[in-house]
Amino acid sequence: MENRIIDLFRKKKKNILSVFTTAGFPNLTDTVPVITQLAKEGIDMIEIGMPFSDPVADGDTIQASNKIALDNGMSLEVLFDQIKNIRVHVDIPLILMGYLNPVYQYGIEAFCKKASEIGIDGLILPDLPLDLYLEDYAEIFKKYHLSNILLITPQTSPTRIRQIDEASEGFIYMVSSNSITGKSSGISDQQKEYFQRIEAMNLKNPKIIGFGISDRATFSTACAHAEGAIIGSAFIRALTTDENLPNQIRAFAQSIKQELR
Amino acid sequence: MYQVDEKGFYGQFGGAYIPEMLYPNVEELRQQYLKIIESESFKQEFDLLLKDYVGRPSPLYFASRLSHHYQTQIYLKREDLNHTGAHKINNTLGQIILAKRLGKKRIIAETGAGQHGVATATACALMGMPCIVYMGAVDIDRQKPNVERMRLLGAEVVPATSGSQTLKDATNEAMRHWINNPEDTHYIIGSVVGPHPFPDMVARFQSVISLEMKQQLLEKTGSEDPNYIIACVGGGSNAMGAFYHYLDRPQVNLIVAEAAGLGLKSGESAATTHLGKPGILHGSKTILMQTNDGQVVEPYSISAGLDYPGIGPVHAHLFETARADFNYITDKEAMIAGRLCSQLEGIIPAVESAHALAVLDQRKFESSDVVVINLSGRGDKDMRTYMNYNFDD
Numbered sequence: 077m078e079n080r081i082i083d084l085f086r087k088k089k090k091n092i093l094s095v096f097t098t099a100g101f102p103n104l105t106d107t108v109p110v111i112t113q114l115a116k117e118g119i120d121m122i123e124i125g126m127p128f129s130d131p132v133a134d135g136d137t138i139q140a141s142n143k144i145a146l147d148n149g150m151s152l153e154v155l156f157d158q159i160k161n162i163r164v165h166v167d168i169p170l171i172l173m174g175y176l177n178p179v180y181q182y183g184i185e186a187f188c189k190k191a192s193e194i195g196i197d198g199l200i201l202p203d204l205p206l207d208l209y210l211e212d213y214a215e216i217f218k219k220y221h222l223s224n225i226l227l228i229t230p231q232t233s234p235t236r237i238r239q240i241d242e243a244s245e246g247f248i249y250m251v252s253s254n255s256i257t258g259k260s261s262g263i264s265d266q267q268k269e270y271f272q273r274i275e276a277m278n279l280k281n282p283k284i285i286g287f288g289i290s291d292r293a294t295f296s297t298a299c300a301h302a303e304g305a306i307i308g309s310a311f312i313r314a315l316t317t318d319e320n321l322p323n324q325i326r327a328f329a330q331s332i333k334q335e336l337r
Numbered sequence: 338m339y340q341v342d343e344k345g346f347y348g349q350f351g352g353a354y355i356p357e358m359l360y361p362n363v364e365e366l367r368q369q370y371l372k373i374i375e376s377e378s379f380k381q382e383f384d385l386l387l388k389d390y391v392g393r394p395s396p397l398y399f400a401s402r403l404s405h406h407y408q409t410q411i412y413l414k415r416e417d418l419n420h421t422g423a424h425k426i427n428n429t430l431g432q433i434i435l436a437k438r439l440g441k442k443r444i445i446a447e448t449g450a451g452q453h454g455v456a457t458a459t460a461c462a463l464m465g466m467p468c469i470v471y472m473g474a475v476d477i478d479r480q481k482p483n484v485e486r487m488r489l490l491g492a493e494v495v496p497a498t499s500g501s502q503t504l505k506d507a508t509n510e511a512m513r514h515w516i517n518n519p520e521d522t523h524y525i526i527g528s529v530v531g532p533h534p535f536p537d538m539v540a541r542f543q544s545v546i547s548l549e550m551k552q553q554l555l556e557k558t559g560s561e562d563p564n565y566i567i568a569c570v571g572g573g574s575n576a577m578g579a580f581y582h583y584l585d586r587p588q589v590n591l592i593v594a595e596a597a598g599l600g601l602k603s604g605e606s607a608a609t610t611h612l613g614k615p616g617i618l619h620g621s622k623t624i625l626m627q628t629n630d631g632q633v634v635e636p637y638s639i640s641a642g643l644d645y646p647g648i649g650p651v652h653a654h655l656f657e658t659a660r661a662d663f664n665y666i667t668d669k670e671a672m673i674a675g676r677l678c679s680q681l682e683g684i685i686p687a688v689e690s691a692h693a694l695a696v697l698d699q700r701k702f703e704s705s706d707v708v709v710i711n712l713s714g715r716g717d718k719d720m721r722t723y724m725n726y727n728f729d730d
């Protein structure tokens with residue numbers, strides 16, 4: 077079957093809105109309702125965060141959501157069980173995102189097999205760098221038709237960007253600034269220069285900008301330079317346990333999408 | 338055979354499992370570190386500081402009363418006599434000279450017991466570089482004197498309030514800071530942990546310990562080789578320093594003391610090789626205390642410098658190849674051994690180092706055996722722990 081990520085980028089070339097959510101947050105059983113509601117609201121793609129005890133690339137918001145999810149009892153076992161029938165309701169691309177160790181403990185091959193059976197389209201494992209991916213993981217990912225989404229940052233050299241572009245299938249995750257997740261105070265001129273520099277490289281893969289995209293303004297700036305953007309911390313902040321979840325998600329989606337429709 | 342390979346691995350362990358955000362910094366280090374630290378001018382600057390500023394060589398002291406007590410030949414490698422009171426300064430001076438030569442302007446570090454934080458703050462004061470030290474909130478509380486020393490030295494001490502609020506969390510915070518400040522900042526990691534090339538680099542800076550030991554043993558015993566070298570392992574930098582020049586001499590038995598806290602099965606322990614399995618944390622594959630689901634377990638030890646859920650990848654390799662023998666020492670065994678050393682030798686050891694001393698109670702040595710204990714640090718910082726400990730329990 078066709079990889080849904082590739083399919084999405086073939087059909088839609090701009091304003092792709094992707095949302096990151098932490099599995100098992102805010103309540104353990106919210107994983108599927110959150111994904112389903114995001115899809116209903118017309119979100120184009122979802123990153124499902126697999127919580128980890130030591131998320132070094134994440135800021136306070138996602139750190140806290142990881143901790144809450146783990147305290148709620150989330151694990152890869154539980155997650156796979158929760159989402160085993162997700163493809164009955166949801167047909168947008170779904171990506172699993174998380175740190176390497178839990179995946180490594182599950183067993184790389186077993187993990188990829190399971191993810192693929194469920195209908196997951198791609199993986200983002202920030203602490204699995206390019207060389208180790210190519211050496212030890214690429215074949216397994218390919219066997220199970222999973223796109224490996226690699227990151228680039230403002231510090232990544234042009235040569236390395238070309239290598240990452242070559243090794244990528246689906247899209248490239250452009251980290252918007254030198255930072256962990258959840259830092260945002262708008263998008264600076266320096267960041268725009270970086271976006272333009274990458275645009276001018278005419279990479280073969282589409283690009284999605286993430287980290288620090290938090291509202292309509294930052295989303296549309298990002299979309300001016302890439303096919304779309306990912307919102308993570310701002311979405312996590314929008315979820316609370318004391319209100320009706322679908323309403324919170326609808327309000328969030330509308331706050332971002334309003335003028336882009 | 339025990340050295341790092343070209344790709345940064347020790348057997349299956351090591352590597353650089355880092356997010357792309359850290360790649361340029363780590364890659365710069367990887368490309369530069371050997372060139373810099375093997376240059377003559379680096380060696381001159383480093384050796385001079387080790388001599389005049391740290392006070393090296395540190396003595397190898399024949400502990401006659403301990404020897405009599407245990408009926409064997411015990412030598413203490415006196416890293417506790419170094420400036421700032423532990424082996425940590427060997428590494429921080431090496432790294433800060435390197436950082437300067439890389440053109441870095443700022444230094445960050447993590448610390449557990451505060452010894453590495455103090456040694457980093459000291460090196461920064463010496464070199465006139467701004468310094469931020471991340472320290473678990475729990476450790477800030479139990480290692481107050483070191484916090485005050487760091488502040489007096491001009492460093493900013495930032496509490497890490499996530500997770501167990503100890504060493505691993507301080508390390509997470511330091512890595513996040515490095516991600517946010519990739520251009521002018523060097524991260525002085527405090528042990529033989531982290532992504533390649535840190536473990537190898539730190540091992541090289543600490544290797545002066547075994548270099549001196551060879552010479553000193555030759556003079557005192559007529560042979561460079563002892564029968565045993567015993568060291569505690571948190572991340573494993575003092576142990577690596579003490580083992581370095583003996584790794585390829587199988588006649589020298591290497592013994593590691595891990596912190597077992599309240600006991601291996603108590604759930605309050607930090608004995609990594611006994612409780613862990615291979616996993617990935619802080620940029621390298623190593624042996625890691627974790628749940629079946631791959632979540633890192635919060636370790637416990639009475640000694641803040643040993644309560645880390647992993648060990649350096651080189652030690653994971655020494656464990657897997659059985660080159661070193663890994664022992665576990667409980668809080669109580671360490672405290673008793675620390676008190677004994679104080680009373681028989683007039684040397685109050687750091688609680689970390691007391692774990693190495695406690696191996697003497699666990700294992701039987703021949704009366705002719707030459708046993709070197711790496712006394713990694715002094716106990717001044719631990720006075721409160723010694724005073725409050727209930728030895729009679």
Ligand SMILES: Cc1ncc(COP(=O)(O)O)c(C=O)c1O
Nearest residue numbers: 452528571572573574575642714
């Ligand atoms: C005196 C002393 N010994 C040992 C250690 C443990 O570190 P490592 O295992 O890297 O030597 C520490 C750490 O703070 C320490 O202060």
